[in-house]
Amino acid sequence: MVELVTGHANKAHATAEQAAGLNAGILGLDDYVLNVHDKFELTVVSANKVTIGTGELVMQGRHVSQGTPEDLIVTNGSQGQKRNDLIVCRYTKGSQSVESAELVVVRGTPTMGTPTDPALNTTSPLDGGTTYDMALYRVPLDGITLGDPVPLFNVLRPMSDVWDSLSPLHLYTGSSVLRDAGSGGYATLWTFSQFRQQFGRNWDNDVCISAMNGDWAANGRQVTSVRAVPSDQRIDVMFDGRNPQPIRVNWAVMWRG
Structure with a gap:
């Protein structure tokens, strides 16, 4: 329905x-740290303590906020x-469908060889x-030494950062019959x-112009x-030879914005 x-x-009806579902549909079916605050920056405090900074994340559509740093x-x-340990943000749905999130250190298995990451809960x-x-992080341990933590999350860029790629593309195509200039080799x-x-705008470096033969003979x-040629206020087509006969040139002009 x-x-x-x-x-x-006229009643409580909007649910988490x-x-x-709205967050996941807009942001994507994945897990993201948002590009605000400390972005959950990790600081090694001692051989067995780290601090996770402030941040906002979205995991499978669930928004989780960390307003103050937390020690783990x-x-x-x-x-x-x-050994490899993993620092994760863990979502849990408990009794009576009460939901919560917390930062957890998932301990890996010690080995004399190459350590592997511990298994995580992956059912969305x-x-x-x-x-x-x-x-969020892989924390490697070699003996009693805590190594450099490895970030495992993606930072989701805000819409303002990708606006240029979403701007409309202006594209114009056509053809012109040209003759070599007096010195030959271009028109x-x-x-x-x-x-x-x-085209209703000035030429500048944001404009892309391409050209090709419009008449193969x-x-x-x-x-x-x-x-x-800024000094002469003109845009030229270059040829690989000189010939006074006219040549048809197909061209394309494009820019974004």
């Missing part, structure tokens, strides 16, 4: 599950053995999982003023490149 979530229903204890290592709460772990496609009149010449 369809239900209006963001609307007054619905909010998580890493179990001491053993001489002659290696979106799929009915009642315990889920989002890995002027537009002066800067002609470009502005035709082009008197033995090929278009090789496009160049701008």
Whole structure:
């Protein structure tokens, strides 16, 4: 049955599950640290204690906030053995469907050889999982020495950072019949003023212009490149040879924004 979530229903009806579904649909079906505060920065305090800084994360649509730094204890290592521990944010749904999140150190198995990461809970709460772990750091131990922590999370970039890639693409195509300039080897496609009149903007380095032969029987010449000549206020098409006969050139002009 369809239900209006963001609307007054004269009763409590908006659920955390619905909010998580909205977050996951907008941000993606994955786990992300958001690009604010300390981004859960880890500081090694001693051989068995680390501090996790402030941050915001979204795990499987669930928003988790850490407003103050938190200390975590890493179990001491053993001489002659290696171990990988994982620091995770653990989601739990308990009795009466009460949900919570906490930072947990998941201890790995000591070994004389190459250590492996401990197993985590990976069934998403979106799929009915009642315990889920989002890995934040791998903490390697070599004997009693705590090594450099390895971040395991992705930082989700805000929309403002990717706005340029979402800006509309302006694309214009056409063709022109050109003749070599007096010195040969090139022809002027537009002066800067002609470009502005035709496309409604000034030429600058944000504009991309490409050109190619529009007539393959082009008197033995090929278009090789496009160049701008700011000193003479013009945009030229370059050829690989000189010939006074006209040549048809197909061109494309594009920019974003």
